[in-house]
Amino acid sequence: MRGSSPAFWAAARFQLGEFRRDPGTLLMLVTAPFFAVILLSVTEHGGRADLAPYAILAPAVMASIGMAVMEAGETIFRDRTAGVLEAVLTTPAPLATVLLGRIAAITAVSLAGIAECWLVGAVGFGVVVHVAHPLVFALTLAATAAGIAATGVLMAAVFVVGRNVRSFQNSLTFPLYLLGGAMVPVALLPSGVEALSRVFFLSWATDLLRDSLAPEPVAAFWPRLAAVLGLAAATFAAGSWLSHRLVRRVRRNGTVGFA
Amino acid sequence: MSITGIEAPAVEVRGLVRDFAVKGGPPRRALDDFDLAVAPGEVHGLLGPNGAGKTTLCKILSTVLLPTAGTARVQGLDVVADAKRVRPLLGIVFGGERGLYARMTAAQNLRFWAALYGHGRREGRRRAAELLERVGLGPRADEAVETFSRGMKQRLHLARGLVGDPRVLLLDEPTVGMDPVSAHEFRDLVEDLRAEGRAVLLTTHDMAEAEALCDRVSFIDGGRLLRCEDPRVLGELLSRHERVRASGVPEALAARLAALPGVERVRATGPGAVLVETDRGGAALPVLRTLVEAGVTDVSTAPPSLEEVYLHLIGDRGMAVRP
Ligand SMILES: Nc1ncnc2c1ncn2[C@@H]1O[C@H](COP(=O)(O)OP(=O)(O)OP(=O)(O)O)[C@@H](O)[C@H]1O
Numbered sequence A: 001m002r003g004s005s006p007a008f009w010a011a012a013r014f015q016l017g018e019f020r021r022d023p024g025t026l027l028m029l030v031t032a033p034f035f036a037v038i039l040l041s042v043t044e045h046g047g048r049a050d051l052a053p054y055a056i057l058a059p060a061v062m063a064s065i066g067m068a069v070m071e072a073g074e075t076i077f078r079d080r081t082a083g084v085l086e087a088v089l090t091t092p093a094p095l096a097t098v099l100l101g102r103i104a105a106i107t108a109v110s111l112a113g114i115a116e117c118w119l120v121g122a123v124g125f126g127v128v129v130h131v132a133h134p135l136v137f138a139l140t141l142a143a144t145a146a147g148i149a150a151t152g153v154l155m156a157a158v159f160v161v162g163r164n165v166r167s168f169q170n171s172l173t174f175p176l177y178l179l180g181g182a183m184v185p186v187a188l189l190p191s192g193v194e195a196l197s198r199v200f201f202l203s204w205a206t207d208l209l210r211d212s213l214a215p216e217p218v219a220a221f222w223p224r225l226a227a228v229l230g231l232a233a234a235t236f237a238a239g240s241w242l243s244h245r246l247v248r249r250v251r252r253n254g255t256v257g258f259a
Numbered sequence B: 001m002s003i004t005g006i007e008a009p010a011v012e013v014r015g016l017v018r019d020f021a022v023k024g025g026p027p028r029r030a031l032d033d034f035d036l037a038v039a040p041g042e043v044h045g046l047l048g049p050n051g052a053g054k055t056t057l058c059k060i061l062s063t064v065l066l067p068t069a070g071t072a073r074v075q076g077l078d079v080v081a082d083a084k085r086v087r088p089l090l091g092i093v094f095g096g097e098r099g100l101y102a103r104m105t106a107a108q109n110l111r112f113w114a115a116l117y118g119h120g121r122r123e124g125r126r127r128a129a130e131l132l133e134r135v136g137l138g139p140r141a142d143e144a145v146e147t148f149s150r151g152m153k154q155r156l157h158l159a160r161g162l163v164g165d166p167r168v169l170l171l172d173e174p175t176v177g178m179d180p181v182s183a184h185e186f187r188d189l190v191e192d193l194r195a196e197g198r199a200v201l202l203t204t205h206d207m208a209e210a211e212a213l214c215d216r217v218s219f220i221d222g223g224r225l226l227r228c229e230d231p232r233v234l235g236e237l238l239s240r241h242e243r244v245r246a247s248g249v250p251e252a253l254a255a256r257l258a259a260l261p262g263v264e265r266v267r268a269t270g271p272g273a274v275l276v277e278t279d280r281g282g283a284a285l286p287v288l289r290t291l292v293e294a295g296v297t298d299v300s301t302a303p304p305s306l307e308e309v310y311l312h313l314i315g316d317r318g319m320a321v322r323p
């Protein structure tokens, strides 16, 4: 793909600039600590200190995937209203690459939610969550970020088609929280739902993240990491393929811009 | 380059058709069996009224819209089958306010677009700085685009169109919103592009601009090519059909004007206001003289409208407004 890598980095830099120009895009990082306070209050008050890692990870992961999905939609919506989407399609850069650059930047920034929530626990509740398996944690986190970015690309592709899709982007995040095991490990979900969740990389990722915090040895780490990465790659492939298809459809119907 | 070593036409369009679906009705044909050829290094004007199909053609050439039938090639490459290879060859400037990131600075916008054409950071910076100078935006390079006037945005659009160093430029009404000075500078810029051997397809409503800039002019209406002409033909039509507008003209004077040689007709456009249409070069002069001698001072001349030129180009056939 000629010229893909400059396009990726330029898109990422552009998105970082967007955070500065429009801090509203960071809203989820503002709400995540509040969520952490609520959850930690419940676990501490209920005498379940063992659940503190859950209470810290849940809002952080939700902020991350939520930002990716919401901003993916916003990105497409704004680009299309400004007539920029059409201009992007005339350039040699593949749309999926540009989207990936932007969403990768969003995801990188959204990871700050983990530090925020950890600090809420440490400072607000005196609950210092230790990372028992730092390498497992780091590798899983990186794979998770890749998967979240890929999910954002897939969502953005969907938003290329229609202007009405925007209204459901908000409600779409909740099934993702659920299937991703962000709040509740998917093993605790009804079996049908759990089976469905296993094709979503995030369910594997959140399980691994939680395991990496617990002192017990992490079982079957590499296969599980492979599952996260494999499903993340599949998600990106799907997003890339879909963006290709949708762009073609939009070119056929003549509705790239709003004109 | 083709295999024979002769450079392929910059743009070659054959039998191009584009239909748009219309809710609850038959499809609307925006382009109808359209043919066009632009040679390398040629500045080709595409002149037509609103809704003629100019933008539709530009969109098909720039690969964002698929044709319904027919073929379009850029330097010998098909815009549908070879879209990926066509894109690096093209620069596109769509008129108006759209297509720029309003909150980014001019330089940031250009660097972003340079990257989408595959240029690394340093090269992107270099091109952005050079192009901003070239379009006269150097001093405003680091200001947000939303603070720009329309004409300045239009210049930035031009710079954006050039950032990929294209062999073929599609300019869709590039001077919309420019003041006459800028429009004049724009003409110089197009001359430079021609000198650099780039082909330019320029759509416009502005006949004077087309006449001044283009090597050839194609007339489009209702999605069809009417004629492809030397711009001198256009210049001739413009001067031959000059119009005189005046107010405070009594009926008797209007009748006298109508009798002057070379006056095609005198139309009342309001109480005492007339529009005198001529059909011979120099015929406006006696009209002006007669008016001034009769004490009418509210007088102006103007070139004929696009619609009139069309009428003269094609005769009275086929100018019915299309649905
Ligand atoms: N996406 C679309 N859906 C339906 N009809 C369309 C669409 N785009 C263009 N058209 C129609 O196609 C015809 C040609 O439009 P086009 O924009 O190409 O004209 P134009 O020559 O560029 O006009 P202008 O001088 O106003 O820019 C018009 O009748 C227009 O309404």
Ligand SMILES: [Mg+2]
Pocket (backbone or CB within 6 Å): B054, B055, B056, B172
């Ligand atoms: Mg147009």
